[in-house]
Amino acid sequence: MKLTVNGKTHEVDVEDDMPLLWVLRDELGITGPKYGCGIAQCGACTVHEDGVAVRSCQLAAGDVVGEITTIEGLGTPNTLHAVQEAWIDLQVAQCGYCQAGQIMQAASFLDLNSEPTDDQIDAAMSGNLCRCGSYPRIREAVKSAATKLRRV
Amino acid sequence: MRGLVLAVLIAGPVTAQDAPTKAQGLAAWDDIYAVTSHPRCTNCHVGAGGIPMWNGLTYGADAVHGMRVQAGENRVGAETMPCRTCHIGVASANAIPHAPPMIDDAWRLPPPELAWLDKSSEDICEQLRDPETNDGFTMDELATHLETSAFVAWGFDPGAGRSVPPIGLDEMVVALNLWAAAGTPCASDP
Incomplete structure (x- = not known):
């Protein structure tokens, strides 16, 4: 599947239900977003999807519909x-x-x-x-x- | 009352010829109220303050939603933390305890006029039968809403050990149709 992260489009070969956080960290090497709890209770994995904050541990790769921005792409x-x-x-x-x-x-x-x-x-x-x-x-x-x- | 609902289920839909009595309508309302007063519904059917609740699991009874969530006047948390930050708008098995539930719809609170938390049976009865206070629904539309809303479907099958209302969704639809056919009686009626 294709994911656009920090303005760059990536082709990633992952299962649809892999959390975006895993894709970012383990597949793309974008390690700014952190793993804390895995159940949206801590916020450490927060990224933007089309500018809106989202817990990337909860958003499955196959459900990403917008452009992702991580701390690496904020400034x-x-x-x-x-x-x-x-x-x-x-x-x-x-x-x-x-x-x-x-x-x-x-x-x-x-x-x-x-x-x-x-x-x-x-x-x-x-x-x-x-x-x-x-x-x-x-x-x-x-x-x-x-x-x-x-x-x- | 569950016996009455089951009898109606077996006997088929209520027709104009055998419209239920007021007493049957009030009994059906008791079933409806058992659902609308259940935490699975009242957690989000909150008033103008826009602060949802948590209930059960390890949170105990009537706990305020964690993370200081404020849905605000827009009911989606747009001025603070949007509901969708955690409640992703996709269908999910919701199998992980304490993870935010997700449905194939934008997570949000119902309008404040549909507040059920801490409301009496009479209050909710009068609210739900009046399109002025029930978000403009006719009874037929309300039944369709029950049958088609992703929120309602989730409420009856919330997953991950969350408590469920005392009757199932099918029984709820039957009770609503019976109450409607009886003329939407409320206990407060003269």
């Missing part, structure tokens, strides 16, 4: 996405395992809701777990990115 070192910039500015990451999912969730959220309330930020990010407990910095970074994106 580049020279042109970071506003959420990535905020992540660096506020030094959000501790161990860093969850941050690809956190950033992808936040980027999609701010694309859908450019003027979020604090409560909406908490609701949007509560499906992404951080075992280091960096939640206060995550919240600040999302707020900072929202402000920056509104100026664009």
Whole structure:
């Protein structure tokens, strides 16, 4: 089957029911999305399908209908996405395992809701777990990115 | 009441000549309410707050949906975390405990006027028989909805150890048709 990931089309020979996360990591070597729980309870595997956050452990390869974007395709070192910039500015990451999912969730959220309330930020990010407990910095970074994106 | 429903099933559809009595209609409503008040339905048939529920498995009774989910006024979580982020819109066996259920439709909450959580039998009865408050359904359309909705089908066969309503979908359709044929009586009627 064909999958478009980060603007590049790949031909992959996998079973239809293989989770997209497996395809990305094991078949395409795109290891930004992380495996955490496998049942959409942690958010570490979050990628975008046509810009909307989706848990790639739940989306079967055969059910992908849109273009996939992973953390590797969100920005580049020279042109970071506003959420990535905020992540660096506020030094959000501790161990860093969850941050690809956190950033992808936040980027999609701010694309859908450019003027979020604090409560909406908490609701949007509560499906992404951080075992280091960096939640206060995550919240600040999302707020900072929202402000920056509104100026664009 | 289940005996009555089964008798009607065996006897064939209700006709104009043998319209059920009000008492039979009220008994059919009791079956309908047993379904509409079941957590498999009330978990998503929530009010304007748009916060769905979890129930059973290891969550206990009447737990709020995890992840601080807020479906919002749009009922799909568009302003926070879309339902579809986890509830992928594809048919699934839903065999994995605690994984998000999936159906071949866009996961969403019903309109807030169709709230059933914490509503009395009389409240839901009056709500469901009135197209002004039942999302515009006639009784025939409501029966068709029961028979064709992927959400409804999933509710009666949710998989992965999730609890199911006390009667099956076929019995629910029979009860609805019987209640409709009896003139949609409610216990609150004079």
